Amino acid sequence: MKIADKKTTATKLVKTALEKAKKYADYNIFTFIDEEGALARAKEIDAAIARGEKVGKLAGVPYALKDNFLSPRGETTASAHILQGFKSPVTATAVAKLEAEGAIMIGRTNLDAFAHGSSTENSYFGPTHNAVDFERVAGGSSGGSAVAVALDIVEFATGTDTGGSIRQPASFNGVYGLKPTYGCISRYGVVAMASSTDCIGFFSKTPEDMDLLMSVASGQDAKDMTTLPDYYNPTDARTGNSEASSLAPVVTGLASSIAPVVANASELPVRRIGVIKEFDNESVDADIKKALKEKCEALKKKGYEIVELEMPALKYALAAYYIIVPAEVASNLSRYDGVRYGFRSEKSDNLEDLYLNTRSEGFMPENKRRIMIGNFVLSSGFYDAYFLKAAKARTLIVQEYEKAFKKCDFILTPVSPNPAFKLGEKVNDPVAMYLEDLMSVSLNLAGVPGLAIPAGKTDAGLPIGLQLVGPRRSDKNLIEFSKELE
Amino acid sequence: MKVDESTVKHLADLSDFRLNDDEVKRLGGDLENIIKYISQLDELDTSDVEPTYQVFEMENVWRGDEILPQDANREDLLNLTVETIDNQIKVPKVL
Numbered sequence: 415m416k417i418a419d420k421k422t423t424a425t426k427l428v429k430t431a432l433e434k435a436k437k438y439a440d441y442n443i444f445t446f447i448d449e450e451g452a453l454a455r456a457k458e459i460d461a462a463i464a465r466g467e468k469v470g471k472l473a474g475v476p477y478a479l480k481d482n483f484l485s486p487r488g489e490t491t492a493s494a495h496i497l498q499g500f501k502s503p504v505t506a507t508a509v510a511k512l513e514a515e516g517a518i519m520i521g522r523t524n525l526d527a528f529a530h531g532s533s534t535e536n537s538y539f540g541p542t543h544n545a546v547d548f549e550r551v552a553g554g555s556s557g558g559s560a561v562a563v564a565l566d567i568v569e570f571a572t573g574t575d576t577g578g579s580i581r582q583p584a585s586f587n588g589v590y591g592l593k594p595t596y597g598c599i600s601r602y603g604v605v606a607m608a609s610s611t612d613c614i615g616f617f618s619k620t621p622e623d624m625d626l627l628m629s630v631a632s633g634q635d636a637k638d639m640t641t642l643p644d645y646y647n648p649t650d651a652r653t654g655n656s657e658a659s660s661l662a663p664v665v666t667g668l669a670s671s672i673a674p675v676v677a678n679a680s681e682l683p684v685r686r687i688g689v690i691k692e693f694d695n696e697s698v699d700a701d702i703k704k705a706l707k708e709k710c711e712a713l714k715k716k717g718y719e720i721v722e723l724e725m726p727a728l729k730y731a732l733a734a735y736y737i738i739v740p741a742e743v744a745s746n747l748s749r750y751d752g753v754r755y756g757f758r759s760e761k762s763d764n765l766e767d768l769y770l771n772t773r774s775e776g777f778m779p780e781n782k783r784r785i786m787i788g789n790f791v792l793s794s795g796f797y798d799a800y801f802l803k804a805a806k807a808r809t810l811i812v813q814e815y816e817k818a819f820k821k822c823d824f825i826l827t828p829v830s831p832n833p834a835f836k837l838g839e840k841v842n843d844p845v846a847m848y849l850e851d852l853m854s855v856s857l858n859l860a861g862v863p864g865l866a867i868p869a870g871k872t873d874a875g876l877p878i879g880l881q882l883v884g885p886r887r888s889d890k891n892l893i894e895f896s897k898e899l900e
Numbered sequence: 901m902k903v904d905e906s907t908v909k910h911l912a913d914l915s916d917f918r919l920n921d922d923e924v925k926r927l928g929g930d931l932e933n934i935i936k937y938i939s940q941l942d943e944l945d946t947s948d949v950e951p952t953y954q955v956f957e958m959e960n961v962w963r964g965d966e967i968l969p970q971d972a973n974r975e976d977l978l979n980l981t982v983e984t985i986d987n988q989i990k991v992p993k994v995l
Contacts, residue, residue: 503976596955610954639961733938744915751916753991755980765994773917782917783930789914790935803941805951810944812952845933861955886957 424456424463424474424518431476431520434567441543441565443558445481446488447521452476455518471630473516478562478571481522482529484603485509492605493537494527496776497756506603507635508572508614515630523558523571527778528747529579529607531555532850535841536780543837545587546877550834553583556617560587563617570627571617576607577735578829578854580615581866585829585879588868590618592893594628595886596861597642600635608742609640611735611858621896624865628889645887684895687713688723688822693853698831701872706828706880709869709899713826716898721822727810731856734811736848737791737804738859743781744788750776783844808859815860815885824895825883828853829866833876854881863889867896901939903932 432449459474479485482492484502491497505513513519526536534557535541542552545564552561559571560583573580575593584591592615599614606612614631618624633644689710694703710720752758752772759771777785791800818825830850840847857864862883869880882899884892908928912919919927974987983990 500980503972503980505971597957636963640956642957727944730941730944733941736934737938737941748916753981753989754977758982762992764992768992769916770918773915774919777917779923779927782912782915782919782923783927783934785915785917786908786911786927786931787934787938789911790931791938793911793914800938800941802951803944803946804938805953806946806949807941807944808952809949810946812955843933844930845937848934848937859955 424459424516425453427474428452428456428476428518428520431568434565435521435562438561438565438567441545441548441552441561442540443523443542443561443565443567444478444521445491445493445524445539445558448487448519451487452518452520459516459518470515470517471626472512475517475570476520476568477512477517478521478523478559478568479509479519480525480556480559480572480574482525482574482605483509483522483572484605485519487519488522490522490605491538492528493525493539494776494778494781495538495757496750496752496772497605498538500756502603504603507600507637508631509603511631512572512627520568521562523556523562525558525579526555526780528605528743528781529555529574529576530743530778530780530784532578532582532847533835533837533840534558534583535837536778538778541837544834546875547834549836550876551586551837551839553586553834555579555583556591557583559617560584560589560591563587563589563619566619569619570623573615573617574604574607575613575615575858576611577739577858578851580613580617581829581854581864581879581881582850584617584866585868585881586834586877588871588877588879590621590624590868590896591866591879592616592618592624592628592889593857593864594632594889595642595863596858597640598628598632598646598863598887598889600633600638600641602635602637606746608739609746610742611739611861613858621893621900625890625893628893632889642887646890684718684823684891686719686721686822688721688818688825690728690825690827691722691724692726692728693827697852698828699833699872702828702831702833702878705869705878706826709826709880713898718898723818723821723825725814725818727807727814728856730807731811731859732848732852734804734807735851735855735859736787737800738808740784740788741792741801742788743784744786744792747777747781747785752776780844811856812860815856815862815883819885823884824888824892827881827883829879829881830854833872833874833878857881857883862886863892865889865892865896867899869899901932901935903928903935907931 533551534554544550556573564587632646762768
């Protein structure tokens with residue numbers, strides 16, 4: 415991604431990206447385009463290179479920012495009416511790290527409002543169209559970011575993944591999408607959805623780019639107490655960086671299971687790849703099943719062992735997810751009341767009305783559904799039967815992954831049961847929409863990483879994605895191993 | 901579980917928003933379907949299972965008890981609201 419050979423300039427790269435963004439305006443990818451700012455930063459980088467100064471690892475690389483990352487460049491709306499007008503005075507740590515290495519944000523991308531959705535149809539700004547088939551959904555919630563990379567507008571894009579919001583749109587559009595280990599990248603300055611599952615990650619065109627992005631963005635952050643000491647960059651892990659050294663973490667037993675990080679695939683300790691028996695059923699699209707089988711055959715030929723796993727608790731992951739996440743959503747979204755920032759309803763003559771009217775007018779129907787379900791499962795009389803039960807189911811899911819990784823090194827599964835569906839097809843049936851998350855949510859409940867990789871196309875020409883799942887902290891090996899499946 | 905109109909209104913009340921008649925009808929049906937789906941957890945045996953509320957690997961993260969510079973100052977934050985008076989956020993009357 416570097417402009418090392420001097421055959422191009424940051425200005426040329428940014429201009430091309432901006433032209434493409436305009437060319438594909440019909441796809442409704444961007445909620446904001448920063449033409450002036452992006453060109454100004456490109457000029458600075460070109461000038462620095464001309465002066466012979468050292469520039470960052472991502473110098474001049476145009477990227478797209480999911481619109482739930484805070485930065486003073488443009489409004490941060492999370493594609494929600496209730497945040498309209500919000501121009502953040504602070505910058506998310508992930509954004510600061512990317513830009514410190516010279517990456518240039520050309521625009522903010524569309525998402526399901528507050529990342530609630532699997533199609534980007536729940537956006538206040540309307541749906542984003544699929545990169546391959548205009549009549550179909552982009553996937554979601556990070557639909558805009560996935561399409562921006564798939565249409566080659568930008569080199570990479572940021573995303574957030576609470577239950578599949580990076581992996582599913584990556585697979586619907588045929589690009590790489592990583593949901594890292596829980597706690598790998600700081601979430602400071604990112605609009606919270608469900609704090610116990612939210613992860614930040616990326617869309618890229620190659621595993622090499624993904625590795626570079628992870629090496630830049632990962633690491634402990636004093637502003638996010640749920641970040642792990644840096645394990646992604648081996649040198650940093652040994653020396654510790656200045657920010658990390660101010661923290662004194664108490665690490666529990668799990669840390670001892672850190673997978674060794676190695677430099678190239680030939681040295682990978684990976685031998686056994688698991689496939690999940692319960693995911694091989696009639697509800698999964700035949701072309702997706704075929705793609706999985708083909709990849710397994712290819713791996714066998716390379717000498718890997720394919721292990722069939724029984725993971726019966728995963729059947730309950732989606733139900734547990736749609737209890738735990740709405741509960742956390744109800745809590746995280748209680749802060750939006752029109753008082754301190756964003757949209758405020760104009761027709762209120764007392765404070766109570768201001769809260770009620772702002773929230774009534776400002777949330778999308780799916781936001782309201784999730785907040786209400788969250789308040790239902792937490793409410794007196796239902797807490798034990800729903801929230802506590804789901805938290806117990808989560809334990810079983812975590813244990814199931816721990817058991818699975820004793821039998822295999824990585825797991826290979828579909829990302830979703832179906833390829834990209836038609837716009838409007840599931841928008842009026844919330845449960846049908848939730849079922850699209852069936853194979854992606856369990857990773858978030860367990861905190862393990864998952865990398866969506868392109869795996870060919872269906873007979874109808876739609877992209878197929880598979881996900882590689884590894885134990886916690888195996889992100890680097892996962893990316894490295896994905897090269898075996900190219 | 902049947903989600904009737906009063907349940908929908910109660911949940912909207914807990915959620916701090918109002919719903920119009922159309923929303924009450926539509927959301928009621930949606931919530932009933934969602935609750936039906938998530939109720940399948942009933943069949944899972946969780947006796948003797950401890951709950952998991954988070955999957956972060958650390959128990960505690962300590963920092964020094966010191967005041968650090970913040971990313972945004974008072975003026976920045978007050979600029980985000982609709983109306984201010986004497987460095988405070990102005991809202992409609994409480995009662």
